[in-house]
Amino acid sequence: MNKETILVVDDQVEVLNMLRRLLLKDYNVVVASGGEEGLDYLKKEPVAVILSDQRMPGMDGVTFLNKARKIRPESVRIMITGYADIEATIGAVNQAGIYQYISKPFEPEDLKQIVKKAIQKYHAVRNAESLQSELLKKNKELEEANLKLYKQFEEHLDLGNLIGNSPPMLKVLKLVKKVVNTPTTVLLLGETGTGKELLAKIIHYNSSRKDNAFIVQNCGAIPDTLLQSELFGHIKGSFTGAINNKQGLFEIADKGTIFLDEIGDTSPALQLGLLRALQEGEIKPVGSAGLKKVDVRIIAATNKNLEEEVKSGRFREDLYYRLSVFPILLPPLRERQSDIPDLVYYFIEKYAGRINKKIKGIDKEIMQVLMNAAFPGNIRELENEIERLITLADENEIITSDLLSPRFSQVEIQPVIDQHRNLKTAIEYLERKMISQALKNTKGNILRSARELGISRVGLHKMLNRHGINAESFKSR
Numbered sequence: 452m453n454k455e456t457i458l459v460v461d462d463q464v465e466v467l468n469m470l471r472r473l474l475l476k477d478y479n480v481v482v483a484s485g486g487e488e489g490l491d492y493l494k495k496e497p498v499a500v501i502l503s504d505q506r507m508p509g510m511d512g513v514t515f516l517n518k519a520r521k522i523r524p525e526s527v528r529i530m531i532t533g534y535a536d537i538e539a540t541i542g543a544v545n546q547a548g549i550y551q552y553i554s555k556p557f558e559p560e561d562l563k564q565i566v567k568k569a570i571q572k573y574h575a576v577r578n579a580e581s582l583q584s585e586l587l588k589k590n591k592e593l594e595e596a597n598l599k600l601y602k603q604f605e606e607h608l609d610l611g612n613l614i615g616n617s618p619p620m621l622k623v624l625k626l627v628k629k630v631v632n633t634p635t636t637v638l639l640l641g642e643t644g645t646g647k648e649l650l651a652k653i654i655h656y657n658s659s660r661k662d663n664a665f666i667v668q669n670c671g672a673i674p675d676t677l678l679q680s681e682l683f684g685h686i687k688g689s690f691t692g693a694i695n696n697k698q699g700l701f702e703i704a705d706k707g708t709i710f711l712d713e714i715g716d717t718s719p720a721l722q723l724g725l726l727r728a729l730q731e732g733e734i735k736p737v738g739s740a741g742l743k744k745v746d747v748r749i750i751a752a753t754n755k756n757l758e759e760e761v762k763s764g765r766f767r768e769d770l771y772y773r774l775s776v777f778p779i780l781l782p783p784l785r786e787r788q789s790d791i792p793d794l795v796y797y798f799i800e801k802y803a804g805r806i807n808k809k810i811k812g813i814d815k816e817i818m819q820v821l822m823n824a825a826f827p828g829n830i831r832e833l834e835n836e837i838e839r840l841i842t843l844a845d846e847n848e849i850i851t852s853d854l855l856s857p858r859f860s861q862v863e864i865q866p867v868i869d870q871h872r873n874l875k876t877a878i879e880y881l882e883r884k885m886i887s888q889a890l891k892n893t894k895g896n897i898l899r900s901a902r903e904l905g906i907s908r909v910g911l912h913k914m915l916n917r918h919g920i921n922a923e924s925f926k927s928r
């Protein structure tokens with residue numbers, strides 16, 4: 452395998468030589484005696500890791516690394532700084548997007564470990580990028596394969612912001628296409644957040660009624676009497692507070708569509724009014740003796756099981772049959788996992804665009820976590836999570852899995868947190884646990900344990916002393 456290149460920048464020849472000797476075995480080491488020289492090299496060649504001293508005559512380390520970042524954003528930047536400079540440079544360090552700084556004097560072994568980690572980070576980011584482009588390519592292929600199917604819909608349906616190429620979604624769209632230009636009542640079923648309201652909108656705006664009103668009424672949100680007057684209107688004096696005649700939503704939505712959400716939450720009295728609207732195309736305003744003709748298409752939705760509601764007497768059977776002439780079931784997200792990448796990219800674009808943030812992409816791990824998550828809140832939950840990630844993400848960076856909400860991250864850590872509540876003791880506990888595990892795995896071999904833990908041999912010795920762990924005792928186990 453080709454060795455990765457590390458660029459070391461320092462004005463002191465002895466330091467350059469020392470670092471070169473230290474890293475030569477594992478890497479291709481290039482040295483520069485100042486910022487300008489370092490930048491010249493970067494303009495010509497890519498490097499995996501840049502190691503720079505802070506105090507140099509001419510250009511200081513932070514300025515150099517800032518400029519280096521513009522030329523080679525993918526290179527991982529490490530700064531070497533004296534103790535005295537840490538406070539002063541820490542803000543600047545953040546600005547230059549520095550991976551880590553090492554304070555002088557340092558253990559050679561520590562430096563090697565940090566460089567090794569930096570190389571790993573460099574690879575991880577690059578892998579994520581190539582995976583990203585591979586995913587994009589795959590998506591393109593999929594898109595082309597689905598194009599034929601999709602074309603049929605596109606001829607007649609403007610799907611707006613509806614994302615989904617998975618087989619269950621294509622089935623849904625096939626049904627939508629059949630029903631869109633009929634006066635038929637549609638019943639949208641599906642768990643919360645599966646896109647019922649979005650689909651109702653799509654049906655309306657693709658129908659011949661699109662130039663008239665699309666009205667949404669949530670039937671679960673308001674008391675029954677109020678809902679009746681909202682939907683059917685009332686006449687002056689029909690109840691206390693009814694000081695004027697009021698037009699109901701059915702009249703306002705004349706020749707348009709009304710979307711009745713949470714229809715399972717309606718009372719029997721209201722259900723009767725709806726049945727009349729559906730069957731006869733007539734409504735009766737509250738307090739009125741007469742009926743009014745209306746021409747409204749009804750789309751209803753619920754995440755209740757209406758059949759159960761009928762059985763238990765809470766929902767009129769006759770209305771149920773009128774409503775369920777054309778049911779469409781929106782599948783939960785867990786049954787259309789292949790839609791997740793498309794949805795993720797779509798929401799990233801949506802929310803990054805909204806706040807004008809440039810996002811480089813998301814890493815492989817996070818996509819895997821999202822593809823395998825349960826999502827009881829379905830697409831709404833995914834959408835909220837992406838909005839949160841975009842808010843937390845750094846400009847021009849790749850979104851990494853450490854930004855995910857706690858419910859998506861590894862759960863094993865939770866008991867430790869619950870048990871300790873105190874960061875210091877939790878860390879000590881984890882240290883002891885991980886050190887013992889590593890010693891067990893390596894039968895007490897210090898060097899291999901240190902390597903496994905990603906720390907130096909000296910560092911491990913210090914920790915063993917601090918925790919009073921005897922490595923010898925793992926040899927015989």
Ligand SMILES: Nc1ncnc2c1ncn2[C@@H]1O[C@H](COP(=O)(O)OP(=O)(O)OP(=O)(O)O)[C@@H](O)[C@H]1O
Binds near residue numbers: 641647
């Ligand atoms: N296929 C999809 N593509 C893009 N966005 C979607 C899709 N489905 C749903 N969404 C988005 O997810 C969110 C929730 O969708 P919607 O409000 O339509 O769900 P719902 O089924 O009505 O949920 P509830 O039962 O909780 O009312 C909305 O922001 C919607 O735009």
Ligand SMILES: [Mg+2]
Binds near residue numbers: 647648712
């Ligand atoms: Mg809804």
